[in-house]
Amino acid sequence: MKTAMSEDRAFLTAVRKSSAPYLPPPLLRFLHAVDANFHLHHGTIASDYFHDEPSMTIMSSLFIAYVVWRSARRMWTSTTRRSTAHLSGEEDAVLGGLNRVVVGGGDERAGHSTSGGVRNIPPSFRETVVLCGARDAGKTALLHRLCNAKEKENAWDPPMTVTSLAANAGYICPWEDTSENGNWGNMTIRIIDHPGHPSLLSHLTTLLLPVATSRVVFALDATQPVTEGAALLYQYILTHSQVRQSWSKAGKTLMILVVCTKSDAVGAKNHKRMKIQLRNELDKLRKVDMAITDSSDTNITDRSKVMLPVKGKSIDLDSLGSDVPVSLHFVESGFGKDVEAIREFVLNGALLDVK
Incomplete structure (x- = not known):
């Protein structure tokens, strides 16, 4: 010893x-x-x-x-599937469950259970809206809130969510505007909640084309810096050649509702400050791209990226220019605030009280 x-x-x-x-x-x-x-x-x-x-x-x-x-x-x-699903690099690992997973509640007529939850048979739907954004921005909680909009008059507790590595799907329908014998599939909207994990963002582009989606809800956490969200918006939407060319060729504009989530939390920034911070971050990313492009010692070009044109010294988020078929609109959201403006945008593209 x-x-x-x-x-x-x-x-x-x-x-x-x-x-x-x-x-x-x-x-x-x-x-x-x-x-x-x-x-x-x-x-x-x-x-x-x-x-x-x-x-x-x-x-x-x-x-x-x-x-x-x-x-x-x-x-x-x-030994857990959730933590390794993204390592395969296959799109099915991210989007393969969309035909099986249904989040929400409120009515059996749209494929929902009356108490909410998951069903194996999704309903028919008219259009698809993509819900995306950075990690922990409140996307899945917002999805639950939208799909349970009929319960907004009652006390509603946000679900406990974790960073997901697979997409979720939710379905909503304007029940108050329909009759009992209506065709629910002609009014139901599918919402795809795409995970914000950086390793999965390459799969997001396929959902942002006009053949796949009608409009986009982009979540930004109002209590956190916008750096990660700005990089996602810049790389996979504003400067992505396939996204821009496909919308221009279709003669349409990709409408994006930027939702400043958690705005009811202490220390949260309002939509005006979020908009300024987002613009500043996009300006930084654009300057980096310009420096790389102008550098004489690099022969590397990213064919999937096109520059973001700017008329003045900084990007104008209200008017991105004719070469960028994207329109950005801002709104605040929190569990203490109504989501009616977001719901109307999802259902029919309407911009109610949107800044």
């Missing part, structure tokens, strides 16, 4: 001496203070449990605990 303790003490002392020249002075003073405190006030504990090297014993224990935690986390993620 004593031999083992002596070997441990010698090992820890050797580690301390060999690492000391590479450690910053403040850390060395902290380690010395820890050792002095243990030897002065807890001599027995230091001798019996810390092998006369309290600081090195504590640091070694923390390091081993970190290694064990990382190993356990990696083992857990490797």
